[in-house]
Amino acid sequence: MAERPVSGVTPFLTISERRGAEALTFYQRAFAAEIVERNVAEDGQRLMQASLRINGGWIMLSDEFPEWRGHAEPAPQGVTLHLQVDDADRWTDRAVAAGATLTMKVGDQFWGDRYGQVSDPFGHRWSIGSPICR
Template sequence: MADRPTSGITPFLIIREKRGREALAFYEAAFAATLVETNVAEDGVRLMQASLRINDGWLMLCDEFPEWRGHAELEPAGITLHLQVDDTDTWMDRAVAAGAIVTMPVADQFWGDRYGQVRDPFGHSWSIGSPIKT
């Protein structure tokens, strides 16, 4: 697909319990994501890969495939995805309305951003920030 990024880094989230399609709907509602592409696994149920655009950035995700893990005892490491946006409060409100839980309320921070954090229904942490308006 010509619209895919060709450099940089793209987060790729693994969604547990076959909730990949639910995650797509959440990210569309919470962060105004645009679905670019989806591919379903051979089982016809699990989402093998999906590409989203959020705020001019890329996010990819899939349902969990335990049979592909080399070591079942290894759990994914924690991560926070950061969104630098035009209006933190608007983005936070939309995320909460879609089902995110506030883990750090929005506030003006010493480094010059209005900033807060939420956890999505799939266990991923998101930080949202924008320059403090003066």
């Protein structure tokens, strides 16, 4: 098993409607995620915790657990998960093909990146950027 980070910030996403397993599959297809760890709750139905590595970074996720106040709230409007990648167009196209909704078309931006945004099927917003190659 790969080592988890010992420092830094790791987003932990809560997935509503017992769609955690579906989310794992989506992130594998959309962002080439590597599932490093996956634990199912004692009920055998819900994903208690999973650790994923995406493009060198980490995220964790679980199904909602209302009995632990781990219920899924609507994704905060002020939160966007950013992926800095080698080819924003290719990564965005792959995410959309996997089921993400394009919310900002990839384009050249003043700060020197090609940049766009998608929303995943679980209500989380992702921005995707790569350096402009000239």
